[in-house]
Amino acid sequence: MTQATVITDDMRAAIGRESDPVTYEVDNTGCRQFARAVGYTNPVFYDETYASTKGHRGIVAPPGFLGHPITIPSQQPRAPGGFGLDIPFKRVLNGGTDIEYFDDVCAGDILTATTKLADLSEREGRVGPMLILSTETVYKNQAGQTVAIMRGTTIRY
């Protein structure tokens, strides 16, 4: 590539670095609120008793829902897609989501997620020069089992 790169040595060094663990709570209200947002009508996403008659441990987390992070205002939230990198672009777009599931997730589960920067690349897009961050987040439940891996793409431009 003859073009100037915005990827510095510091940024390259961050590839593979793992974040601190983040705790996500999967609770009844969270599952219901997510299910309602997506327009589900199946009671397995709303009704604990019905879910148990279908053999579930609790209200089922709909596909895409892996809980809400515990938010504490005095603790600085992670910059979205930033990884503490000095990125010269201000705007953010979600480039894609790939979630692989290894086990069911139900209300009552507490998930622990660690994210690592899997790759950095750059490209000239319709919106100008873009930096593409590929991330990989592993979600483990309270029993220590990996229930899901999310591979995400964040575009900065």
Next chain:
Amino acid sequence: MPQLYFEDIKQGQDITTLVENCNSQRLVFWAAGSGDYYQIHYDKDFAQGTGLPERIVHGALKHALLGRMLHEWIGEKGRVKQLACQYRGMDMIDKDVICKGVVTGTKSENGQNLVELDIWTEDPAGNKTTPGSAVVSLPSRS
């Protein structure tokens, strides 16, 4: 909710289409449900201030709608094993998001009956804005 079985699946088969209008209430529901409160999705002035023509549908909402399409097709005993999509084109507020899919293959692996699919969303003009792929597992009749 009817149950789909592995033996019912043929390569090239279309799956049941899901259409959802993404109006402002849907996007606010999603902001609350997902915890994504970025204002480009519900504040018109803010969205236009970043150079967008209008408020846009959250990418992750389209991912979740594709998940709902799969869930409603596979039935109670089916499971979504993998769901991947790329947000190639923007979908604007108040428009229908049309979720579609087609079976690309089947395989049995580790005692699971798996179906591979191409999935995507279309806008009302027929542009594929969110191409992707998925794997679901289904129960067997036997």
